[in-house]
Amino acid sequence: MPTVGVKRDLLFKALGRTYTDEEFDELCFEFGLELDEITSEKEIISREQGDSKASGASDIILYKIDVPANRYDLLCLEGLVRGLQVFKNKVEAPRYRRVSPVSGAPQKLIITKETAAVRPHAVAAVLRNITFTQERYDSFIELQEKLHQNICRKRSLVAIGTHDLDTISGPFTYTAKPPGDICFKPLNQTKEYTATQLMSLYKTDSHLRHYLHIIEDKPVYPVIYDSNGVVLSMPPIINGEHSKISLKTKNVFVECTATDVTKAKIVLDMMVTMFSVYCSQPFTVEEAEVVYPDGNTCVYPELAYRTEKLSSEFVNRKVGITESTEKIAQLLTKMCLRSQVTGVGDEIEVEIPPTRSDVIHACDIMEDAAIAYGFNNITRTTPRTYTIANQFPLNKLTELLRQDLAAAGFTEALNFALCSEEDIADKLGKKISETKAVHISNPKTAEFQVARTTLLPGLLKTIAANRKMPLPLKLFEISDVVLKDDTKDVGTRNSRRFCAVYYNKSPGFEVIHGLLDRTMQLLEVKPGRGEGYHIQAADDSTFFPGRCAEIFVRGKSVGRLGVLHPDVINRFELTMPCSALEMDIEPFLGHTAETLLTHDVPMQEVITHAFPTQNESRQAPASGPTSTRTVFGDVSTPAGLKALNDFLADKSYMEGFTASQADVLMFNIIPSAPSLTFCHLLRWYKHIQSFQREKAILPSAKCQFVLPASVLPDATNATSDDDDDIDLFGSDDEAETAEAARVKEQRLAEYAAKKSKKPALVAKSSILLDVKPWDDETDMAKMEECVRSVSMDGLLWGQSKLVPVGYGIKKLQIGCVVEDDKVGTDLLEEAITTFEDFVQSVDVAAFNKI
């Protein structure tokens, strides 16, 4: 919020009355300003530079007033007074007019095409017959500075130059030249410099050095000449000494050069509307012509008045008041928005002056009506919005856990989400590249290099800062860490973690372990493998070798605990042994009855504003299978998609926990993005889509889900046939093993697919059957075909092989998986022995519960 300093007595003189500080503060509050400070030049200098420097300074009382950032019309004494006077109904808002020169043609500013490369826009105007006093002059300079700092974005968008018109002669040329070719005497200097020299001169200037970067690297610098070749200015850096304005200046040429023409027009309007009050014809501004490189001409300043029509009902309804149309028009007029009732219904016509560039919508007008009415006069009402409150489930779980962890004797810490790379990597004995950390591009200090990927460093630093406290120190924190995650629109996600440390003369692994047990008790997870939780030894460079364990819950790793490595302890400037626990708590969320809110927004039509990468085009999909046949059926049919959808219901990827070629292959054969009915499939599809760029480098597939088009249903038989003829004991044959492996994979994949469709708690067994033929002439292939033809609900055939028995006789060893309550071994044996032409006997070689 910009702050404007005005001399109190000057302000009161202009306002036509005096106020006590309290009264003026109150007036500001009502109008949306803030009387920030009452001070004096002397006070400011003595505060900033010490009493000795302040001795000669003025002790005239200054008001420092905070002005809303969009009200450029209040950035100087003139504007403030005008706004407040109109607000208090003391004067009417002035009407600003653009006029032609009394004699002769308007001043001309010609823009050449060279400016396009650096600062393409310019606008100009003339303040004719102006009378400056020291105060007015100071205010004039000060307003330029305020505009430069605010709307002009430190001169990068717009730069203002003001010149004594009587020292120069038009037409003026706005061009751009190589810095070596620009040479002039800049403001407040005694000799001429080239632009190159000026740039090095101003490197040390406390004020100007902040603007050098705007043009420094450009091949050409912008410059404005008059018709005699006098340099008016080199925007946005400095004006020329020659055209410098003084108290005696009568006619001012104002130019604004810009990269944003809209803002240039606003800035020019502000300069001339504020100071035209001191012209012999107050509130008139003499026009200037700007000629563009294409020959078009525009006349400035625009000083555009815009009218908006709105209904008083709109204002009443939005503010919550019931005022008459006339009253609302009056209220708006108080805010410099001259308004009148049109007589059509409750319509009001509002005129928006050039000084109010902040008014861009009817809601801005409505706000002004509310301000004029007085915010604090509005009746406070209660909306009848009926809603049922829900907690965000993750926060609910966090809140409940925190309470009980404190009850378990641990004290809650609260650490920063930002930290140094060292904290999350080196100090923990890790490499930064392993951390999946999000990196900050503009940290002011090393404390803000990355977002934390673990809560542990924060807790260790808390202990280090509290070493004087009695031991043991038992701390915990439940909070978010940030990890890279390509599935999210921003490429990262938060992960809620629970971390605890125990710091004492002995490592106290049992204490931290006990806390884990207690936490699991709170989360209703029982100890044990399978559905429960267990810990098992793990290697982790943060922990002391042999003193670290990984925590598994329902078979999935959720975190680690252990005794910290002495090096880690030392790096955090600690001296005692320490044990720690860190785990994810999101896996414990479970299902909630309430609708889950998430900040992920629906992306109906996703545009991937891909960063152009070199390998994008290279990655044509591998000349993969064109078949849509998969172990789930044909994925070009709804049934196939349904099966795949069911398979993916509890999986992120086709196999394992990372994307692989198995995902890519499946993705490639799915004809189009699946519909919403297959929500799991759709999620997977979108996720795999995000790997588009790196799909070639994904790990290879372990299982085959996609079946080649050429694979015939009886392909396996043919293979067995060959074996039989050529190599009696050839089960090690390379070709055969490869083929067997392929078949095995396929079966496994099929099995995995089948299994996934079933409810989780079906008891199953894996059976290995020995099927013996009558003699060495029995067609083993045929026999296998027969065996495999046995089909029952709950039976799935697995791999098979021929095992030599002796005398050239081989037996068929075939595996299958059965659901215990549907298929019994007797049933199976009976069914196989019916093929009595081939089968002599069937034995169960192995039987295992799965």
Added chain:
Amino acid sequence: MADTGAVETLLRRIEKADDGVDSLEVATSLGVDHQVVVGAVKSLQAVGDMISAEQRSSKHWELSGEGTEIAEHGSHEARVFGSIPPEGLAQSELMVRRSIEDQVRGRLLLVQKGNTSQLEEKERNELKKRKLLCEVTVKTYWITKGSSFSTTITKQETELTPEMVANGSWKEKKFKPYNFDAMGVAPDCGHLHPLMKVRTQFRQIFLEMGFTEMPTNNFIESSFWNFDSLFQPQQHPARDQHDTFFLSDPALAHEFPQDYLERVKKVHSEGGFGSQGYKYDWKIEEAQKNILRTHTTAVSARMLYKLAQQKFTPVKYFSIDRVFRNETLDATHLAEFHQIEGVVADYGLTLGDLMGILHQFFTKLGITKLRFKPAYNPYTEPSMEVFSYHEGLKKWVEVGNSGVFRPEMLLPMGLPEDVSVIAWGLSLERPTMIKYGINNIRELVGHKVNLQMVYDGPICRLDS
């Protein structure tokens, strides 16, 4: 427990003496160490008003170890003299006298016999300097009968024991009184962090008011949702490197709802939805930049956008979570802090409704005197700063910011035109610092926290 014999003897002595006895005298006459008598006095005092003991102190002189040795064997000089054989050395011939008077020993013997007063001050000090004498302060008790004096003492029990409870012997026993002035034993317990305690209370208030919690677990946000969707122009100072943390990895966000993005682009660059727009060249590259969110309003924008994608139903949302600013740090400003935010979306909400709901919210915090100042915020219009009257400071202080979301923000999302969305926000740290009297924010948040402060923190009741 003091020796019972000493206690009984002492009691008999006191019984005989009418005006009391001196503990040191008793000790001397009994031939026991003074400390034994003092112990007896202490244990009698603990029993009750059996005796009253007045502490007195007296000073006397005693010989030091070396002094005692000298008193016994003579001064070092005398001993040297005495050990010179009669035949002597060459020096002995110079000896004028064959015998000496051992003055030091004589003086020390005087002290040893208790006749210190016969020594002159100067002589005493000289001996003191030679560390042969030392002045000892003796604390003694002048013991008189107490109000419930008796020569027999019933032994008092310290604590009730399981046996006493079982056999009923507690009925006959007398119990030692407790010292209620002493502090108890501190319980062994864990503690919640003060800021989190205050957060819990704020959550509670929102839940009481029927507000649903927003999922704010996304610290990283794209500039699009953090700024552009809120109609905050791309040249806005808040989007500067000086105010916002940008990311280098992952630097850009890559997915946006396209239709919506186009509408946002249009309203910024050309206007529409009744707005003039900002009329500048809106760039997708700027919107793609990933940042650490500067306010939780980014999440509100996502939630409102989602709300607009379904049939509109009124909602009340809240969140309390971290936000990040790349600002200059001082005693009250950190690079990250917690923002509390409330949002209500419904048909026909007014500015009066916003003030009413703020009044209810702040009343639950114990703040009843409120007033509102017009303010500016790029995404709300009207915007109001909320001030409350601080009874301690006797002035109005800013407690929060509020406003009605601009149509340029809501309409591109697809919300119905007659729906208004009112919102307010405040920081969690400031009320907490005031509540717990903390002046430096680093003592509250981050690893430099003073754990003693956490241990000692009271429960948090915001309205009292």
